[in-house]
Amino acid sequence: MLISVRHYKNSPVGKFRFGNQKATGGRLFYSEQTMLPMKTRLTLLLCFVLASGCSVQHDSMNAILWIQTSAEYQSNSEMVFNVAESRLTLLRDKQDVTADIDQAKSFGCNVGTSCPGLAAAGLIPAVVLDVDETVLDNSVFGARLIENGEQWKPGAWDDWVSEKSATPVPGALAFIERARDEGVAVIYVTNRRCSVRERISEGSSNQSCPQKLDTLENLVTAGYPPLASADMLILQGEQPEWDSSEKQLRRQHIAKRYRIMMLIGDDLGDLASNIKKTSVEERARFVSNHQSLLGRYWFQLTNPAYGSWRGALSGKPAQDYLRLN
Ligand SMILES: [Mg+2]
Numbered sequence: 001m002l003i004s005v006r007h008y009k010n011s012p013v014g015k016f017r018f019g020n021q022k023a024t025g026g027r028l029f030y031s032e033q034t035m036l037p038m039k040t041r042l043t044l045l046l047c048f049v050l051a052s053g054c055s056v057q058h059d060s061m062n063a064i065l066w067i068q069t070s071a072e073y074q075s076n077s078e079m080v081f082n083v084a085e086s087r088l089t090l091l092r093d094k095q096d097v098t099a100d101i102d103q104a105k106s107f108g109c110n111v112g113t114s115c116p117g118l119a120a121a122g123l124i125p126a127v128v129l130d131v132d133e134t135v136l137d138n139s140v141f142g143a144r145l146i147e148n149g150e151q152w153k154p155g156a157w158d159d160w161v162s163e164k165s166a167t168p169v170p171g172a173l174a175f176i177e178r179a180r181d182e183g184v185a186v187i188y189v190t191n192r193r194c195s196v197r198e199r200i201s202e203g204s205s206n207q208s209c210p211q212k213l214d215t216l217e218n219l220v221t222a223g224y225p226p227l228a229s230a231d232m233l234i235l236q237g238e239q240p241e242w243d244s245s246e247k248q249l250r251r252q253h254i255a256k257r258y259r260i261m262m263l264i265g266d267d268l269g270d271l272a273s274n275i276k277k278t279s280v281e282e283r284a285r286f287v288s289n290h291q292s293l294l295g296r297y298w299f300q301l302t303n304p305a306y307g308s309w310r311g312a313l314s315g316k317p318a319q320d321y322l323r324l325n
Contacts, residue, residue: 081171
């Protein structure tokens, strides 16, 4: 006889293993002859639950610990920005190439390949960066959610944005300073969302989008050079037509004046449009089809805490996505 045991993600019960486990079809099976007697197993399980105070580990614990404590996180971010920095001069001078799929299409060209019409347009070379978990590290906010046993909520996030305490992502500052030195425009496109606050920040002149002022200030307190103009930071909902978390229209707005020579972000949606909300399989296929752009025109940072990758895990329990063989 085989007894099936459901493996609950991140629960102490799910991590409690004994006997010989065999993985079959998304479930863990235990062979009867290798198992302890049922009474012993139940006693052990009860002891474990009582010892753990019946607490269940927060969903983001490992991800936030990785960001906040691992040298690997630091090294990964530094690596991405080092590679991007090594491409700055080359891409600035390649006036006939864009990193943006839509901008290439508007000239009848393909992304990452020579496009004479683009060169003739004489656009200003620009790097387009996401903000959160690309240049600003918000892991303190994530850590507070864990500490308080809370999940992400818009109000709590807006309080965090107004605190302006996010810190720089490793490697980003040196990259942005180098981009400016190379005469490349630096433009931020973020899904921080404009919304009216009942309590307006002191000195805020932009009452319809206090989040913009907060973000501009946070970038400076994190050590980034002040923006050449407030237009170089574009928030979600800053214009009525920019209400979507899809960044396509905002990139199209940038593309009227700038040649998007490089895209940098922690989410697939920072690199391309209408892909982040597709399935796990479609997202993987998209990356495979565009792998030649990665590390050359597109630069992806790692974010295990949140992102559209989590949204793709829908339609069935998350543990059903685990590959067991
Ligand atoms: Mg981000």
